[in-house]
Amino acid sequence: MDNLFKPQHLRDFMTEIFLSFDLPHEDSLLATDVLAYSDEHGIDSHGVARLKTYYDLLKAGKINPKPKMRVVREKTSVSTVDGDNGLGLVIGPKCMEMAMDKAGKHGSGWVAVRNTNHYGAAGYYPIMALPKNMIGLSMTNSSKGVAPFNGKEKMLGTNPIAMAFPTEKEPPVVVDFASSTVAYGKVEIAKRKGEKVPLGWCIDKEGRATTVPDAMMEGGALLPLGGTKEGSGHKGFCLATMVDVLTAVLSGANWGPFATPFAIHVAPPERKVGKGIGHFFGAWDIDGFIEVDEFKRNMDDWIKTMRATPPLPGAEKVMIPGDPERLAYAKRIKNGIPLNGEVIKSLEIISRETGIPLPEHTLSSGDG
Template identity: 70%
Template sequence: MEDKRELFEPQALRDFIYGVFMYFDVPEEDALLATDVLAYSDEHGIDSHGIARLKTYFGLLQAGRINPRPRLQLIREKHAVVTVDGDNGLGLVIGPKCMEIAIEKAREYGTGSVAVSHTNHFGAAGYYPLMAVKHDFIGMSMTNTSKGVAAFNGKEKMLGTNPVAMAFPTLKEPVVLMDFASSTVAYGKVEIAKRAGKKVPIGWCLDENGQATEDPERMINGGALLPLGSSRDGSGHKGYCLAGMVDILSAVLSGANWGPFAIPFAINTASSDKQVGKGIGHFFSVWDVDGFREVQEFKEEMDEWVRTLRAAVPLQGAQEVLIPGDPEWRAYEVRMKSGIPLQMEVVMDLKAISQTTGIPMP
């Protein structure tokens, strides 16, 4: 099946997203914030976490399962460390506000960490550490997500894709950004393959019987994703450990639901009868480079780090060695000029939202 896509002007998509959040009485400042987080994904080539997710946010807000006007509560604080209750708000709003708290703590103490419970899906993890980089800080973000990934040597969904992201400031070279799921692949990429009628590589997924599968439908309907590294031969235990670290820092530490009890993001998915906390959780950390060495020296050396790795000899058949963040920056440069390509199924979702809300299609 051909993966047909339609191009949309970036600002027009932002206007549509903003209109949808305003339709649900999200405060204007929060609606702009949520729009920026969601649009970041599409504008930087992360199609799995952008406007394709708007249908789910729309459904959750429509069903009253997300609080459009949350009030953050600092429930515990000790010097540079804070725990926040997100009041069941949009993760797209709670996330940036909590990252700002971590930044302020780093400004005061040299470092800041915020654990968050009672929140929801916060978009692409890479958005948040970039907030810290603007201040010449190093930033990190992570979140647990609803179960979709098998435990190592297991076939049952027990953990989420549990992404982690870090960003490092540079002087003249592009910011170094690492943003990746702790599963072999993000769930959204399986959804993209399903919408396009394509197979997925062996090593991404298990079917309902615990067997490797190329069929995204088999994974979605009763199967599971595999942890980063996939099998024993691929050191899948390392991805499993990484997912566990994210789950513990984001959820066990904050008082959110952890492991298989994490609240599902999908509107049509029933939650576990057992709850061990509130909502899902995020974790943010920030470090002030100036506390370690002169900022100018660090950024100059980061530039040298980038240039050294970029000059590495590529494998036969590969054009170049990429630096973490290169795909995002290149996608941004292209998409802001040429438009953002949306799969036709996503376009149909937007049309349905437009008809319900009266907000004109972009």
Template identity: 70%
Template sequence: MSNTDFTIFSSTQLREFTTEVFVHFDVPYDDAILAADVLAYSDEHGIDSHGIARLKTYFDLLRTGKINPKPEIKIIREKSSTATIDGDNGLGLVVGPKCMDIAIQKAKLHGSGWVSVCNTNHYGAAGYYPVMALKDDIIGLSMTNTTKGVAPFNGAEKMLGTNPLAIAFPAYKEPPIIIDLASSAVAYGKVEIADRKNEKIPEGWCIDKNGYSTTMPSEMINGGALLPLGSDKDGSGHKGYCLASMVDILSAVLSGANWGPFTVPFAINSALPEKQVGKGIGHFFGAWEIDGFRDKNEFKTNIDEWIHTMRNTLPRPGTSGVLIPGDPEREAYQLRMRDGIPLHKEVVNSLMDIASYTGINIPS
């Protein structure tokens, strides 16, 4: 890819543009800032598949009235440390942070907080949410089910979403450990990026519409499916399938959202599933107070020691050595906050379409 395929924007420019777009569609200003923050987290940390590249889809869904810009988020069932919440078909970028905050507040009161959410929409990068808990030295957990795109182990059609999960642990002097992964072999957005760049994808990521392995992104996008983490029996693909099942059940079956192949698609032109078995898609959030298990500072010091031990691992030949979960995103953040955020021309074109419709000036 040449440099002419990308345009550099500052984080501030993208945040302001995104906020204005949400406000244009009657999202309250504070909620618009919050939604923009979730998307900015991805762009600033190098998670290009979940940042402003997704704004066009949110734009389409808001424009056609398929997302409620002013949801009344309600607790529909609750005990001291648990709750189920109806997101009133709001932006997942707004519903998600508010529900994660409820989990955090429950953890402060009761030692742990667990929140399942139904009737919501795509919530951005899973890693955003456990990071919210770190400012209070709380361990955070987040997961969500997503539109079907992944074949179950030994299956040849889409039945599950990429169903990501994330968890974050605070450290003492070291940066926190932040684990954020899809339960599929790869996130769907990475296949989109490869297709956008006209590049092949690695073997083991996808199958075509006939169930055969493919390295062509278009063959997955047009009727194929992603594979679960591990891909096949040789890579222990059943483990990724089990992770995806866990996320689907905790996020959707537990909350009363749509699960499995009935999950509402996050795309304006996608056909709806044959039936609805719940309300919207689902999220699941967790938070733990460390003091409920051991002294907080001792734990954080041990996390530092854990990090030092892993970093000092003898590296495999031809590698740069062991990384700590969260390192690539931290490195991307430092570079992008200094040099700007590169957006592919197709993403820029989508922003231009939004600007043309709304009258909001696109960043220059």
């Protein structure tokens, strides 16, 4: 059973933690908003469960609390930004704003980012473009955890891709997925709960399929989306390749197996091929393609058509990308954020060390 916490109470706690490291107030609120987005939308692998790692990295001086971002290269609608080893939760939103500004001037905007770290849930960023009648995109690479197709050694990150499309009356379409079979955090959640994972998610250090989280985490690897040859795992490998190149090779960040680990206890690779990890942000001004209102109406029609598809036997209904997160949001804003005991323990450590009180949980729930 998980304990439920009021969303605003968790937000206040996270903000105070970031402020304790002398992050500017605006940056502390921004970092909190990115993490809270995950918890409030049911993405438990990328929210407050990650706070302890950010805390440890800041405490060890491995993240710059007051970075001076700079554009290192630029041509009209494209640019590369150096994040000065700043918190990815802060650098990410600011670079997405830059991409949208470029899109407003030139029809599209593209920003590659190096020298930063984990930026939370990829889906947070393209949603920023929706109020501006733009289509948004974000990608990030991450430390190695995924084997390339037909390989048994970790060489790539989970390398997620996210896009968001505005609508008129229907909720927006929000696409957010890892290029691996599953996000690494999902395996961590199974480990915390003492559960096994589905066959096809990962392999052990010998390259054999496994359902045991520890077997993957101790020398094994996640598989690319699709997994095996029969599942067309080469397609997931192609997606991961695309993300790695756009986020890291293009920006001058560390790519593939050389990406900087997020976990503080993991030794960095001996070889460096760039600075930090990389992100990539994009925005398209819809008005440059089609009348905005027409596009939104067409999106509504697309959504209604997809939802009207007869469901599979035993399935409830067809959902569009973004529906599960919206359902989770409605439930969690009303009832609270469910936190696992292991996550609560990590927050209690932070609370003891900083003197910042952890908010009290309200109820127990099986949600989570």
